[in-house]
Amino acid sequence: MAVLGARQGSGVLLTPELVLTSAHLFEPGDGVEVAAPGGYGPVPCDVAWSGDPDACDVALLVARRPVLPLRLAPLRGLPPPLRWGKCAGWQPMPRCQVLGFPQVQRYGPGELEAAQIPGTLMPLSGRMRGRYVLHADHHPPAPVPDGSPWAGLSGGPVFAGPLLIGIASGDPLGWQHSSIESVPLTAVIDDPGFRKALLEHWPDPPEFEEISSAYPEDLAxxxxxxxxxxxxxxxxxxxxxxxxxxxxxxxxxxxxxxxxxxxxxxxxxxxxxxxxxxxxxxxxxxxxxxxxxxxxxxxxxxxxxxxxxxxxxxxxxxxxxxxxxxxxxxxxxxxxxxxxxxxxxxxxxxxxxxxxxxxxxxxxxxxxxxxxxxxxxxxxxxxxxxxxxxxxxxxxxxxxxxxxxxxxxxxxxxxxxxxxxxxxxxxxxxPLGDEDIQSFTGAWHRAARLECDRYADEYWAKRQRKRLDALEQELDREFRRNDVLRDLARTPLLCAVICALHRQRNGFLPETRWDLYSAALNLMLASRDIHRRIHQPEGIELTADEGRQLLQRIALWLVRNGRAELTRAQAVGRLEDALRGLRRVRAQGTAHAVLTHLLNRSGLLQERSPDAIQFVHRTFQDYLAAKELQESDSLDELLRHAAEEQWQDVLRLAVGHCSRSEEQRLIAGLTATADKAPDRETEWPLRALAAHCALNARYIEDEQYKQVWKGLRRLLPARNERELHALGWDVVAALH
CATH class of the missing domain: 3.40.50.300 (P-loop containing nucleotide triphosphate hydrolases)
Structure with missing residues (x-):
């Protein structure tokens, strides 16, 4: 911006009312105004601080009203803040620039025009005098009879890339106007008077960033x-x-x-x-x-x-x-x-x-x-x-x-x-508290009501909004009444699953975690296209069970390999194995076509980037892998990995898939493995898993149940937070 004092100079706006410029542009008691292109015209200023022109030729001005109107930036309602920099090296820094309103750029008496002067900063050239020196890239301006052609540039900002590093102060003799000196911003900030005045009007100025070269392409x-x-x-x-x-x-x-x-x-x-x-x-x-x-x-x-x-x-x-x-x-x-x-x-x-x-x-x-x-x-x-x-x-x-x-x-x-x-x-x-569950349920239904805005039929949209209002109130009452349901909703994912099933089933909800997951998979695999009135997209039609069988193979491969993502080729290989036993699906298309169908229609697989396929949430991967291990009679494999953290969520979910004899076998295997554990660190998570499975088993005899809890209580109390986490909230609640 232009600074209008006893002399005309330039300046830079730090905040809507704070201006940095040169001290030699005015004397004590002078009136000072500033004006910026696109601004409100000349704005009167007060001098908050002024340095010695021979030592620290910088002044801080406070405008009596905002200098510029607030411009709407593309990503927010405010322009980006200035960034401050300091030179960290002695090598020349090309692609720097100084901005201002020099005399050489005027097109008539009193008619100012902005100049942008690119150049190379020479960190060593003015070091003894505490100055930065910018060598202009273009041919220097012709001399003028009454001083420097750069007159009016004093106070202008010097930038290295996006960083403000100095304030233009002079045109050194002997360089035929090809060099411009500036006061480093670091020298100004070190002055106690300046810093006090700055913090009074700008409590949170930016930190200095070191720079050894200017990169304007970064800014772009x-x-x-x-x-x-x-x-x-x-x-x-x-x-x-x-x-x-x-x-x-x-x-x-x-x-x-x-x-x-x-x-x-x-x-x-x-x-x-x-x-x-x-x-x-x-x-x-x-x-x-x-x-x-x-x-x-x-x-x-x-x-x-x-x-x-x-x-x-x-x-x-x-x-x-x-x-x-x-x-x-x-x-x-x-x-x-x-x-x-x-x-x-x-x-x-x-x-x-x-x-x-x-x-x-x-x-x-x-x-x-x-x-x-x-x-x-x-x-x-x-x-x-x-x-x-x-x-x-x-x-x-x-x-x-x-x-x-x-x-x-x-x-x-x-x-x-x-x-x-x-x-x-x-x-x-x-875990989500009761108020958080209520807040999340409200947010979910607000998002659901937004979809009504897409309906062309306003009467239908109004009916759906009214239905969602009623469902939200009904679900809120159900959460208040049903402690078991409320305990199932302690994570955002499960709370969303409950909201979705409540809507889809008109108020009827499953009662266990496994029933929730199973119903959610049915919703995704079978009901999705029915609700959208889509029949045989891509020429393939899968039942919920067929879709689950296919996804189980992919999920188990990911668990066995300690992965959460696989390529298309790897996914096709897993589907080819599964299609050997799915004759109806195999008759409809190749494994490639089936994979495309699952990505497009199931809602459970996604390709977030080219050739990188994953489940929409890791919980569904673990749930399906647990089901595949149970169906393929691979519980022994699960027990062999019970001490490994990546398998433990799979094991927790497996108990919900098991038959009565499989539940007994799984819990007995965990107890036996824990009995042989070499140390407490290995034994503790196994006891915690056995307790979790005992709590969630649909059938367990008293003797086995007591044996599980006896083994865990022998290790109590938990010695650290990690052991407490391993128990899980359901086991902790049962211990109390």
Whole structure:
């Protein structure tokens, strides 16, 4: 902007009322005004601070009203904040620039015009005098008789790429007007008077970022990356809505602020801090977030990514606002054979719909402390690979120590001290409370009502909205009345399943977790196309049982291989095995055609990126794998893996599939394996699994039941949080 004092100069707007310029443009008592292109015209200013023109030629002005109207930026209602930089090296830095209103750019008396002067910053040239020197790229302007042709440029901002690094101050003699000097921003901030005045009017100025070269292509790329992140992570499939209609849903419509608890060491006798996840994350630069299957970990990661890049996070997470998110789904790494991704691979792992970034961009983002690393699903890689993943993450964060990082994982996948040396604090997501269940149910039904807006028949849309209102009230009453149902709804996933089944069945609901999953699969595999009045899409028609048989083979292969994702070729191989016994399906098409049908119609498989297939949720994978193991008489295989964390959720789900004799055999096998365990660390999860199976068995004799609990009680009490997590809330409740 132009600064109008005793002399005309230039300046840069820091906030809507705060201007940085040169001190030599006015004397004490002078009136000062500023004007910006597209602004409200000259705005009177007060001088908040002025330095010595010979030493620190900078002044801070406070406008008496906003200088510019608020412009709507593409991703938010405010323009992006300035970023401050300092030179970290002595090599020349090309592609820098200074902006202002010099005399050489005028087109008539009193007619100012902005100039953009590109050049190369020479960090050593003015070092003895505490100045930066910019050598202009173009031919210098012709001399003028009454001073410098650059007159009027003083106070203009000097940028290295997107970083403001200095304030133009002079035209040194002897260089024939080819050089422009500036006061480094770091020199100004060191002055106590300036800093006091700045903080008085701007309590939260940006941190300095080190820069050794300017990359204007970064500035051009980042809006495209932000747009791709927003497109990829601001929409989500809400279970129970996408199978009855089409499309996905705005994440904010169904996002629920989850409750979490800190696992940090607290004073003896004091409860661990707990609160909403946004409140707890804001003060923790590095966090391991533990949560059960379906607890909302991935939804939280997506929500953070889409809002951070758009600078729309709530005040509690202000420190994350504007950071560049790198989402690292660990299942994708495992499927692609990547063990230690480099910074340059981080923007590509999620396969966002955006062009290739400039070379070295991700490293520069991390080096500047502008990165937000979101590592999702550390439990979704084989247990043997987790130590390698820890070393990769630790090394990356040591290389870029200012990087904010969130790692999500299931409760027992890694030890409590897994990333402790790297400064990580632990949080664990808590089960949904009664009020959270009510809030989630309300959000689910709000999203369902939105689909009514798509109906062409307004009378039909009105009827459906009225029906959804009634269903929501009825389900709320059922949750208040039925303790068993309320306990089933303690995770967002299962709460969504209950909402969907309640809607589809007009108020009738299953009574156990396994009945819920079974009904949900029937809803997805059999009812989906019926509700949409779709008959034989792609020329293939599957019954619910046929679809389940096919998906079970894929699920078991993933579990056996410690994977959460597979390629098309691998999926086709599993389906070819299954089709040998499914003659009716085999007659309708090849394994390739059946896979396409499952991806398009089942709602349970998805291809989030080319050649990377996964279940919509890991819980369905484990449920179907457990069913396949039970049907193929492979319970012994399940027992052999009972001590492995990745198999334990499968085992918990298997008991619900078993016959009476299989239940007895499974529980006896767990008890026998626990009896032979070499140490407490191995024995504890086996006893906990046996107790869980005993609680959920449909038939168990008293003697076996007592034996299970006797073995567990012998180890009580739990010695640490990991042991407590292994029990699960149902076993803990039974112990009380």
């Amino acid at each position: 790329y980042e809006p495209a990356y932000a747009k791709a992140v927003k497109a990829a992570y601001s929409r989500l499939e809400i279970f129970g809505l996408d199978e009855l209609s089409s499309g996905d849903w705005d994440l904010d419509t169904a996002y629920l602020s989850l409750e979490a608890q800190s696992s940090s060491a607290a004073r003896p006798g004091t409860p661990e801090p707990r609160g909403r996840i946004e409140d707890l994350l804001g003060s923790r630069p590095r966090t391991v977030l533990r949560g059960e299957a379906g607890a909302g970990k991935t939804t939280l990661v997506w929500w953070l990514a889409s809002h951070a890049v758009c600078r729309t996070l709530p005040a509690q997470l202000a420190e994350l606002d504007g950071l560049i998110p790198f989402v690292v789904p660990m299942r994708s790494l495992a499927a692609r054979g990547i063990t230690s991704p480099t910074p340059s691979q981080l923007p590509k792992i999620a396969r966002l719909p955006v062009d290739r970034p400039p070379d070295g961009w991700a490293g520069r983002v991390l080096d500047a402390g502008r990165g937000l690393l979101l590592v999702d699903g550390m439990d979704e890689i084989p247990q043997a690979d987790r130590e390698l993943a820890r070393k990769w993450l630790a090394g990356l964060l040591r290389m870029y120590p200012r990087t904010r990082c969130l790692v999500t994982v299931r409760p027992l996948a890694v030890g409590s001290d897994w990333l402790e040396q790297e400064g990580f604090e632990e949080l664990r997501l808590l």
